[in-house]
Amino acid sequence: MKPYLTCKNISKTFNGSPAVESVSIDLLPGEIMSILGPSGCGKTTLLRLIAGFETLDEGEIKIENNIISSNQTHLPPEKRNIGMVFQDYSLFPHMNVEQNITFGLQNYNQDEKEFRLQEILKLIQLVGFEKKLPAELSGGQQQRIALGRTLAPKPSLILLDEPFSNLDAVTRKEVMSDINQIILESKTASILVTHDRDEAFSIANKLVVMINGKIFQMDNPGNIYNLPNNIEVAKLVADCNFIKGSIQNKDVVTDIGSFRYESTDKQISDKQIVNTLIRPDDFITTYDPNGSFKITAREFHGPYSISTVLSYQYGFSLKFRDQQNVSFPIGTNVNLIKTNNRKLVVFPK
Amino acid sequence: MIKSSKIHIPPLYILIPTIFTAIIMILPLLYLITRSIEASADTWISLFSIRSLQTLGRSLLLMSTVTLMSLIIAIPLAWCTARTNLPMRKIWTILVILPLVMPSFIAAFLFTSALGPKGLLQNLLEKPFGVKELPGLEGLIGATIVLALLSYPYIFLAIRGSINNIDPSIEESAKALGKNSLKVFTTITLPHIKPALIAGSLFVALYTLSDFGAVSMMRYNTFTWTIYQQYGSVIDRSTSAALSIALVSTALIILILEQNIRGKEKYHRIGSGSSRKPKIINLGFWKYPITSFFVLIISAALIIPVSILVFWLFRGILNGESITLSLSTVLNSVIVSLIATLTTALLALVTAVKLIRYPSIMNRFMEPISFIGYALPGVVVGIALVFFGTRFAMPIYQSIFLLIIGYIILFFPVSLGIIRSSLMQINPRIEESAMSLKHNALSVLTKITIPLIKSGLLMSLSMVFLLTLKELPATLILGPLNFHTLATQVWSYSSEAYFAKSAFPSLLIIVLSIFPLTTIIWHDKRIYQ
Numbered sequence: 068m069k070p071y072l073t074c075k076n077i078s079k080t081f082n083g084s085p086a087v088e089s090v091s092i093d094l095l096p097g098e099i100m101s102i103l104g105p106s107g108c109g110k111t112t113l114l115r116l117i118a119g120f121e122t123l124d125e126g127e128i129k130i131e132n133n134i135i136s137s138n139q140t141h142l143p144p145e146k147r148n149i150g151m152v153f154q155d156y157s158l159f160p161h162m163n164v165e166q167n168i169t170f171g172l173q174n175y176n177q178d179e180k181e182f183r184l185q186e187i188l189k190l191i192q193l194v195g196f197e198k199k200l201p202a203e204l205s206g207g208q209q210q211r212i213a214l215g216r217t218l219a220p221k222p223s224l225i226l227l228d229e230p231f232s233n234l235d236a237v238t239r240k241e242v243m244s245d246i247n248q249i250i251l252e253s254k255t256a257s258i259l260v261t262h263d264r265d266e267a268f269s270i271a272n273k274l275v276v277m278i279n280g281k282i283f284q285m286d287n288p289g290n291i292y293n294l295p296n297n298i299e300v301a302k303l304v305a306d307c308n309f310i311k312g313s314i315q316n317k318d319v320v321t322d323i324g325s326f327r328y329e330s331t332d333k334q335i336s337d338k339q340i341v342n343t344l345i346r347p348d349d350f351i352t353t354y355d356p357n358g359s360f361k362i363t364a365r366e367f368h369g370p371y372s373i374s375t376v377l378s379y380q381y382g383f384s385l386k387f388r389d390q391q392n393v394s395f396p397i398g399t400n401v402n403l404i405k406t407n408n409r410k411l412v413v414f415p416k
Numbered sequence: 417m418i419k420s421s422k423i424h425i426p427p428l429y430i431l432i433p434t435i436f437t438a439i440i441m442i443l444p445l446l447y448l449i450t451r452s453i454e455a456s457a458d459t460w461i462s463l464f465s466i467r468s469l470q471t472l473g474r475s476l477l478l479m480s481t482v483t484l485m486s487l488i489i490a491i492p493l494a495w496c497t498a499r500t501n502l503p504m505r506k507i508w509t510i511l512v513i514l515p516l517v518m519p520s521f522i523a524a525f526l527f528t529s530a531l532g533p534k535g536l537l538q539n540l541l542e543k544p545f546g547v548k549e550l551p552g553l554e555g556l557i558g559a560t561i562v563l564a565l566l567s568y569p570y571i572f573l574a575i576r577g578s579i580n581n582i583d584p585s586i587e588e589s590a591k592a593l594g595k596n597s598l599k600v601f602t603t604i605t606l607p608h609i610k611p612a613l614i615a616g617s618l619f620v621a622l623y624t625l626s627d628f629g630a631v632s633m634m635r636y637n638t639f640t641w642t643i644y645q646q647y648g649s650v651i652d653r654s655t656s657a658a659l660s661i662a663l664v665s666t667a668l669i670i671l672i673l674e675q676n677i678r679g680k681e682k683y684h685r686i687g688s689g690s691s692r693k694p695k696i697i698n699l700g701f702w703k704y705p706i707t708s709f710f711v712l713i714i715s716a717a718l719i720i721p722v723s724i725l726v727f728w729l730f731r732g733i734l735n736g737e738s739i740t741l742s743l744s745t746v747l748n749s750v751i752v753s754l755i756a757t758l759t760t761a762l763l764a765l766v767t768a769v770k771l772i773r774y775p776s777i778m779n780r781f782m783e784p785i786s787f788i789g790y791a792l793p794g795v796v797v798g799i800a801l802v803f804f805g806t807r808f809a810m811p812i813y814q815s816i817f818l819l820i821i822g823y824i825i826l827f828f829p830v831s832l833g834i835i836r837s838s839l840m841q842i843n844p845r846i847e848e849s850a851m852s853l854k855h856n857a858l859s860v861l862t863k864i865t866i867p868l869i870k871s872g873l874l875m876s877l878s879m880v881f882l883l884t885l886k887e888l889p890a891t892l893i894l895g896p897l898n899f900h901t902l903a904t905q906v907w908s909y910s911s912e913a914y915f916a917k918s919a920f921p922s923l924l925i926i927v928l929s930i931f932p933l934t935t936i937i938w939h940d941k942r943i944y945q
Contacts, residue, residue: 118848120851145856148854157848
């Protein structure tokens with residue numbers, strides 16, 4: 068399948084500091100992409116470049132092989148057929164729901180407008196809210212209307228800039244699954260930008276990890292989770308511990324044992340010292356009065372708890388998820404047992 | 417963090433009016449500079465003569481006394497209406513702004529003729545008390561009283577919002593540290609409202625410096641009055657140009673000084689403020705003297721002047737004086753003011769959009785240019801445009817067109833200030849949403865931006881209408897032959913002491929000003945808080 072959107076080596080600098088550096092991404096028709104990155108990594112700028120709100124310095128952006136942005140051409144945003152949903156909803160405060168949703172339907176006649184309005188209201192589950200003003204609605208409702216407004220003119224691509232970050236924890240979960248549902252049903256290609264890994268994972272077919280203006284990894288979410296390219300990506304996509312290890316043959320030898328390893332780095336050689344990624348669910352703790360580890364702290368997270376485990380011998384601490392219903396008191400001596408046969412990921416030090 | 421969108425080059429309907437505005441805004445300065453270059457050595461010597469220095473001294477003295485007196489009036493009014501249990505404080509808040517409708521030359525004329533040596537007051541006092549003559553109110557004292565009574569509302573408006581914004585906990589902690597109310601006011605409240613006080617004072621200072629009506633009625637020889645006399649009497653106009661340069665330089669120095677002070681004081685500003693309402697102070701017995709003060713100010717600034725006008729009008733009618741006012745005068749005033757108001761707002765809107773939404777190197781020049789207007793008095797703008805008209809634009813010389821350009825130069829900064837601050841409150845993401853919904857820049861401007869800054873636009877329209885209706889010196893200088901407005905009519909009748917005849921147009925100005933003022937009060941959040 069030919070990509071719908073292609074960004075090739077695009078760069079953008081603000082007052083001398085690069086915001087986006089030589090970024091290349093492809094998006095297939097109907098594909099849903101998440102861009103995950105810490106705040107200030109340039110992911111919003113990337114989105115604004117695609118939408119046409121910023122001009123780029125280098126590279127080119129193409130839609131179905133037509134250049135829409137390069138350092139010579141710039142198609143204005145209103146001619147790109149790209150919809151955008153903003154973090155702060157940005158509904159038109161002086162217009163009611165109906166006027167907001169039909170704002171982008173200037174080429175529709177009255178009947179078509181009414182028909183599309185009802186379609187959208189059904190899709191966002193706000194039938195009957197036509198005459199309400201944005202100020203009368205909750206944050207979650209406002210964000211659904213913002214999405215409905217964007218979907219109404221049937222854009223070929225939707226960009227979502229941190230669409231859930233202004234919502235409180237409870238509404239966020241609800242609105243997130245609603246909006247994922249709506250986007251899936253609309254079958255529109257989408258790019259979601261977020262700093263929250265749960266949001267990024269929840270919908271994407273393709274995940275892009277962006278740090279300091281550069282793309283660190285681009286793959287399906289499972290692959291990135293299981294085999295991150297480097298430590299920064301690993302930290303972004305999951306909670307993790309790192310301990311020192313050395314490569315011996317097909318194993319990595321660490322202070323807590325020897326394990327099979329894997330890495331995206333083909334250069335790793337025998338005897339090399341590496342950083343070993345240990346996930347909180349890679350090991351469980353077992354009671355052992357003579358164990359070489361001691362539980363020193365516990366964080367309660369509701370459905371599970373995380374225990375901090377101190378190694379007597381080496382002095383480092385690791386965090387592990389407690390087994391269901393088994394929480395040893397703080398101060399208990401324990402041992403660690405690997406629970407799965409997943410290979411440990413290592414990174415060159 | 418809201419970043420402004422930096423997309424493309426502004427469309428022509430933004431670019432052309434902005435450039436047009438820049439050009440007309442620098443016209444007066446260009447004239448003054450070329451004129452002074454042409455001026456003979458004698459003119460320059462005369463500029464540094466004792467007489468000129470005295471004029472400068474008088475101007476600065478009047479500026480200081482008016483600003484000081486306005487502060488003395490405005491601070492207690494603002495504080496009492498915002499923070500105490502003064503009876504009827506909502507009503508007082510509106511009443512104390514009303515003197516804005518009174519043009520300075522009318523107020524000054526009323527003061528000199530009613531309170532003068534043989535005026536209305538003397539008449540009233542003669543029978544019961546045998547007072548034959550009152551001391552004159554002309555000169556510095558008269559001009560100070562009149563101008564302060566008319567300009568304190570500007571300071572009042574500037575500081576009221578900022579008084580309401582103080583975080584009450586700061587004042588409370590000062591109290592908890594054992595400071596009494598007065599100490600809290602001077603050590604906490606005053607420093608907090610300082611930026612607003614400075615901004616308001618600057619406006620009053622520049623207003624005083626550029627005032628023509630009051631000083632000429634009071635025969636107090638400041639720059640504006642001297643320039644006008646020079647302009648009228650001497651063939652060589654370079655003297656008035658040189659004096660104008662001195663006046664504009666003074667104003668610019670004050671403006672730059674203010675910018676520097678304000679720049680350093682920025683940390684005093686508190687963002688959106690707290691949601692908690694500040695504590696209302698119980699005035700107790702003090703409400704009687706304070707209410708009396710309020711009554712005194714309103715009476716002096718508004719009630720007594722309006723009453724005298726009404727009295728003169730009826731006395732004139734009863735005495736069978738002809739007080740007819742031609743309809744064309746009224747129409748001239750209204751139509752010219754309306755055209756000037758709409759044009760100014762349109763140019764200010766476009767310039768504000770250019771400055772905020774289309775950052776570029778050009779904006780660095782636009783900022784000071786739009787700002788310079790504050791330092792240009794009506795007399796100077798008038799003279800500068802006459803020169804421009806006679807030399808380069810004969811077809812529009814002596815036409816309403818040139819007069820309207822004069823009004824635009826004078827009031828563009830005010831309009832830009834209001835429109836710009838309301839434009840800055842719009843989240844640029846809202847406009848971008850509209851763009852991504854396939855609306856072009858013009859459609860976004862008309863369907864999104866303009867409706868969202870409606871309040872600011874109305875405020876700006878009202879303010880400029882109010883100011884244009886009252887404008888005198890530029891109208892006198894630039895108005896075509898036999899073109900009369902209400903203001904020039906009052907001016908010519910009052911200089912010939914036709915009391916009844918001048919009362920009618922005066923009252924009309926005041927009545928016509930009530931509409932825009934109501935709009936200002938309605939839309940100004942600083943008043944309704």
